[in-house]
Amino acid sequence: MVDGLSFDVRDAxxxxxxxxxxxxxxxxxxxxxxxxxxxxxxxxxxxRDAGELPAHLLRRQIGYVFxxxxxxxxxxxxxxxxxxxxxxxxxxxxxAERVGELLELVExxxxxxxxxxxxxxxxxxxxxxxxxxxxxxxxxxxxxEPFGALDPLTRDHLQQSLDRLRRKLGLTVMLVTHDASEALxxxxxxxVLRQGRLIQLDTPSALLSAPASDYVDRLLAAPRRQAQIxxxxxxxxxxx
Amino acid sequence: MREQLALLPRLLTAHLGLxxxxxxxxxxxxxxxxALAARRPWLAQLAQGAAALIQTVPSLALLALMxxxxxxxxxxxxxxxxxxxxxxxxxxxxxxxxxxxxxxTLPAEVMEAARGVGMxxxxxxxxxxVPLALPVIVAGIRTAAVWTVGAATLATPVGADSLGNFIFSxxxxxxxxxxxxxxxxxxxxxxxxxxxxxxxxxxLQRRKPRRTAxxxxxxxxxxAYAGVALVSGRQADADAIVVGAKTFTEQYILADLLADxxxxxxxxxxxxxxxxxxxxxFDALKTGGIDAxxxxxxxxxxxxxxxxxxxxxxxxxxxxIRAYLAAQGVxxxxxxxxxxxxxxxxxxxxxxxxxxxxxxxxxxxASQLSMGADYEFFARAEWTALERTYxxxxxxxxxxxxxxxxxxxxxxxxxxxxxxxxxGRIAAEDLVVLEDERGAIPPxxxxxxxxxxxxxxxxxxxxxxAALSHALDAEQMRRLNLAVDLEHRPVTAVAHELSxxxxxxxx
Numbered sequence: 001m002v003d004g005l006s007f008d009v010r011d012a013x014x015x016x017x018x019x020x021x022x023x024x025x026x027x028x029x030x031x032x033x034x035x036x037x038x039x040x041x042x043x044x045x046x047x048r049d050a051g052e053l054p055a056h057l058l059r060r061q062i063g064y065v066f067x068x069x070x071x072x073x074x075x076x077x078x079x080x081x082x083x084x085x086x087x088x089x090x091x092x093x094x095x096a097e098r099v100g101e102l103l104e105l106v107e108x109x110x111x112x113x114x115x116x117x118x119x120x121x122x123x124x125x126x127x128x129x130x131x132x133x134x135x136x137x138x139x140x141x142x143x144x145e146p147f148g149a150l151d152p153l154t155r156d157h158l159q160q161s162l163d164r165l166r167r168k169l170g171l172t173v174m175l176v177t178h179d180a181s182e183a184l185x186x187x188x189x190x191x192v193l194r195q196g197r198l199i200q201l202d203t204p205s206a207l208l209s210a211p212a213s214d215y216v217d218r219l220l221a222a223p224r225r226q227a228q229i230x231x232x233x234x235x236x237x238x239x240x
Numbered sequence: 241m242r243e244q245l246a247l248l249p250r251l252l253t254a255h256l257g258l259x260x261x262x263x264x265x266x267x268x269x270x271x272x273x274x275a276l277a278a279r280r281p282w283l284a285q286l287a288q289g290a291a292a293l294i295q296t297v298p299s300l301a302l303l304a305l306m307x308x309x310x311x312x313x314x315x316x317x318x319x320x321x322x323x324x325x326x327x328x329x330x331x332x333x334x335x336x337x338x339x340x341x342x343x344x345t346l347p348a349e350v351m352e353a354a355r356g357v358g359m360x361x362x363x364x365x366x367x368x369x370v371p372l373a374l375p376v377i378v379a380g381i382r383t384a385a386v387w388t389v390g391a392a393t394l395a396t397p398v399g400a401d402s403l404g405n406f407i408f409s410x411x412x413x414x415x416x417x418x419x420x421x422x423x424x425x426x427x428x429x430x431x432x433x434x435x436x437x438x439x440x441x442x443x444l445q446r447r448k449p450r451r452t453a454x455x456x457x458x459x460x461x462x463x464a465y466a467g468v469a470l471v472s473g474r475q476a477d478a479d480a481i482v483v484g485a486k487t488f489t490e491q492y493i494l495a496d497l498l499a500d501x502x503x504x505x506x507x508x509x510x511x512x513x514x515x516x517x518x519x520x521x522f523d524a525l526k527t528g529g530i531d532a533x534x535x536x537x538x539x540x541x542x543x544x545x546x547x548x549x550x551x552x553x554x555x556x557x558x559x560x561i562r563a564y565l566a567a568q569g570v571x572x573x574x575x576x577x578x579x580x581x582x583x584x585x586x587x588x589x590x591x592x593x594x595x596x597x598x599x600x601x602x603x604x605x606a607s608q609l610s611m612g613a614d615y616e617f618f619a620r621a622e623w624t625a626l627e628r629t630y631x632x633x634x635x636x637x638x639x640x641x642x643x644x645x646x647x648x649x650x651x652x653x654x655x656x657x658x659x660x661x662x663x664g665r666i667a668a669e670d671l672v673v674l675e676d677e678r679g680a681i682p683p684x685x686x687x688x689x690x691x692x693x694x695x696x697x698x699x700x701x702x703x704x705x706a707a708l709s710h711a712l713d714a715e716q717m718r719r720l721n722l723a724v725d726l727e728h729r730p731v732t733a734v735a736h737e738l739s740x741x742x743x744x745x746x747x
Contacts, residue, residue: 035356060358070353074371074445083357132357 274339338380496735664722
């Protein structure tokens with residue numbers, strides 16, 4: 001449930017949405033591309049009311065990376081990436097070129113193009129998922145806990161890839177995560193949700209220095225404590 | 241055997257056509273219905289319930305039920321249509337169940353992704369749901385194909401040609417080779433269609449365009465061939481005179497005899513529809529599905545007219561039958577001259593040991609004996625009359641296929657059977673017929689019945705049938721039956737010889 005929530009995602013920024021499970025993060029995200037239809041309220045994309053378009057046409061303009069990846073198992077990697085461009089009616093040549101570009105962007109070898117999803121590792125699959133979301137150069141990219149199911153090393157690689165990619169392409173991104181460290185590392189601004197209501201919306205540093213409530217403070221406690229331990233380890237005083 | 245093999249191309253083609261078109265229509269119904277039902281649990285429950293209910297009806301009964309149903313609707317009640325409709329119904333369940341189950345168990349994350357990338361409902365269905373569900377759906381279609389080909393052998397009793405002709409007539413004329421031929425051909429056909437389905441699926445899944453194209457071409461060719469054969473067959477049949485035969489040897493011989501006579505007396509092609517169910521034949525004659533067949537006076541009296549004890553005067557009974565038939569638009573053109581009645585028969589040795597000569601004697605010993613009869617006997621008016629007249633009460637009653645009764649009694653599996661008095665096996669198995677001293681069983685004179693249309697259009701042909709009046713006595717008929725049942729001579733040959741001989745006598 002989401003209630004009385006109002007925010008904007010600025011051009012070329014990465015907005016992270018954090019909160020406990022059940023805080024409405026994913027619901028808020030899915031309302032943007034109308035995978036969940038809001039019972040009230042409006043969403044504007046580039047100033048246009050997203051409710052005016054048929055939902056499936058709206059979704060072709062918004063990249064979406066799913067928590068459980070959801071690659072089409074009967075299609076090759078290249079065909080998975082090409083799904084939205086094909087729906088948009090792009091020509092074959094243009095699609096082939098775009099698939100090549102995207103494989104490179106998400107750091108996969110060209111020979112992945114003809115493989116099927118069941119032969120990919122979790123990290124490789126989510127890179128394809130990211131490429132699929134970016135395929136039609138959408139003005140907005142939505143990421144729903146995209147790295148949650150990955151092992152820490154793979155997650156770190158992918159986080160760095162995402163960070164490079166979105167800066168290089170100037171992407172506007174909304175990232176939902178339950179991992180406050182991930183939000184702090186990747187986001188320009190962080191939106192804190194609790195029971196469907198906005199608690200705080202600010203930059204990572206502002207959030208750390210001036211948490212609006214105990215709830216925000218609690219969310220940030222774990223990364224903060226980890227950072228302190230790393231610092232102490234680095235300065236050699238941990239065991240003192 | 242050569243005679244049987246000569247029938248194979250025609251019957252295989254008929255069987256193929258019947259199965260393929262029933263399957264096509266069945267899948268055309270169950271596939272979209274399954275797709276609709278996958279999103280509507282109430283519809284899924286309703287459709288699957290109905291399809292399962294149809295499946296619980298034995299397939300033979302389902303086919304037989306179509307005959308009166310179509311009759312009520314005023315549609316052609318025997319031949320292709322009833323068999324086709326029953327097979328369509330029969331093919332629904334596997335495709336419906338598999339389609340619903342495949343479409344309701346699709347991976348949720350993949351279907352969400354399909355929405356998320358911007359597919360509309362139709363695109364989600366055709367580009368994601370169907371390809372993912374395809375293996376399970378095709379498995380359902382393959383099951384339906386095998387079932388349909390198998391059940392199509394049961395089209396024979398409702399008057400449609402199929403490989404069942406081999407099986408039904410083979411069982412009746414004790415020709416195991418013919419039965420085996422029918423079974424093998426049906427099995428080969430079922431496995432071939434199943435194999436083609438498998439090939440098509442693997443071509444689609446593994447993206448082998450040549451394999452896919454081969455399978456599709458093969459299916460298209462089969463459909464085209466069956467379609468052409470069906471249409472040209474219908475055109476040829478449209479003008480044909482059709483003689484019916486019920487499911488026992490005597491009927492096959494007599495039908496061939498009538499057919500032989502008709503083809504000599506008419507320029508139209510003559511066809512025999514063999515192995516019709518008992519009441520199917522009369523209904524078909526009334527509605528024009530067949531033009532002539534041999535029926536027995538006792539059956540008309542008891543089963544069709546639903547009358548009780550027959551009058552002692554045979555002439556009076558025949559007059560009443562004639563009046564009844566006329567009211568139905570059916571003409572009685574000849575009495576063949578023999579009777580084939582129901583008769584209670586038992587092993588000679590046992591009858592002598594128990595000193596049984598008549599049914600009255602039997603009634604005293606019946607509580608120690610078991611009785612075997614064909615499927616319909618215990619439900620027939622004749623049995624009720626026997627029970628009432630003699631107070632028969634057996635230790636055990638068993639229904640079985642009429643072709644097995646004689647072996648059963650000879651081998652001691654039962655003590656008494658409902659034999660047919662012209663069956664050559666009564667003498668061959670050393671059985672005795674117990675006398676019906678109180679006349680509980682009506683006489684069963686063999687009568688040649690002819691439908692309205694033949695009488696109007698082919699007076700010469702009808703006259704040729706009328707010339708068969710009193711041409712055969714019971715002893716001759718018994719010998720003819722024996723020639724087929726025990727000497728395994730082909731029915732057509734026996735019938736042809738008979739016809740020649742009778743014509744010789746007339747000349």
